[in-house]
Amino acid sequence: MNILIVTPHFYPENFRINDFAVEFQKRGHNISVITAIPDYPSGKYYKGYGIIKKSRELYNGIKIYRAPLIPRGSGSNFRLALNYLSYVLGAIFTSLFLLSKRIDIIFVFESSPITVGLPAIFIKKIKQIPICFWVLDLWPESVVSAGNLKSGLIQSMLNPIVKFIYKHSDRILVSSKGFIKSIEEKGIKKDKIQFFPQWAEPLFKPIKSNNYLLGEIPKSSFKIVFAGNIGEAQDFPSILNAAKILKDTSRIHWIILGNGSKLKWVNEKIDEYGLKNNFHLLGSFPLEKMPEFYSNADAMLFSLKDEYIFSITIPAKVQSYLACGKPILAMINGASSKLINSAEAGLTCSAEDSVGLSNNILKMSKMSSNEIKKMGENSINCYKKYFDREMLFKKAEDIFHQTINSYKNKIK
Secondary structure (H helix, E strand, O other), rough: EEEEOOOOOOOOOOOHHHHHHHHHHHOOOOEEEEEEEEOOOOOOOOOOOOOOOOOOOOOOOEEEEEOOOOOOOOHHHHHHHHHHHHHHHHHHHOOOOOOOOOOEEHHHHHHHHHHHHHHHHHHHHOOOOHHHHHHHHOHHHHHHOOOOOOOOOHHHHHHHHHHHHHHHEEEEOOOHHHHHHHHHHHOOOOHHEOOOOOOOOOOOOOOOOOOOOOOOOOOOOOOEEOOOOOOOOOOHHHHHHHHHHOOOOOOOEEEEEOOOOOHHHHHHHHHHHHOOEEEEEEEOOOHHHHEEEEHHEEEEEEEEEOHHHHOOOHHHHHHHHHHOOOOOEEOOHHHHHHHHHHHHEEEEOOOOOOOEEEEEEEEOOOOOHHHHHHHHHHHHHHHHHHOOHHHHHHHHHHHHHHHHHHHHHHHO
């Protein structure tokens, strides 16, 4: 198959779509990608990239076409809006250079925003080819929750755009079953929607590392590792409150790997709460380093705010944690909590429950090595059952073939 991937994020940014594209290229498919100049999560263009610099790139045999865009900067609502709009316009312009090429199907990786589907629809109309749209971020719910935008006006403005994109997609994949109801409410038939969860890249697996990457943090301490975006959705106020409750328990150390819009605020609160001795911001690292960091952790931390959209979401980091065979400490409602509890892969409490999180940390820190090991084994078994990479890639190939054949029969 000749597959065109439309995504706002691609190599050298770290997203699941990188692994997907490389694997499908290895399987003999011809992959091209329309993406943007990389600027996530720093909000600035990566070194060596620009409007003209590296606008065309080859990565593991994959042809990359980079659309110009306005970088997200500090991540304010205004800058994000400019970033999203400029990607749509830039990607439509960039797509003009691909119209002479053979494309069998367009695969949209919608990590956010949903407007990434608009350039795909432009290409579809000209080339007469189907779109397979993978929803990882449910709009308008997620943008309303993440941005603390409670006004119904925002939803009423976004809903027509969302409906338009879903209507013009030939197959809609959802990373969480909880998304299906919202999409159906936009007038989409259920038989057009299919559950397709995320997986973990092959490098995420249990390893024994000879490198201790956690600096001056004592090896004998109980080490809780958080990896990912330090943003509004991740509810760092509650994480820090839990750390404040436990700050006199010197054995417990918090290790934060990542960057994001709340980083400065978190630093200020560490000083205010007197947490410098046991709350550590180590910064961002390449994806390849993550399994080594995880191997040095006693437990992995996962949290999201008390919002409906987050209760029906299973973010990609959960699969990475499970695949590495690590117990999970989760402060979350809904689907992710049910998954972890049913698999007995960790301890959970309600979203924004700092006391519950601190109690679970104390409980886990006092468990025997065999109890911790059993939780880790349960994590791996859960991953293999629901998120196995090989199984999901075979499923994706089947979905693409079916979508192409259905579209051909439809336009005959």
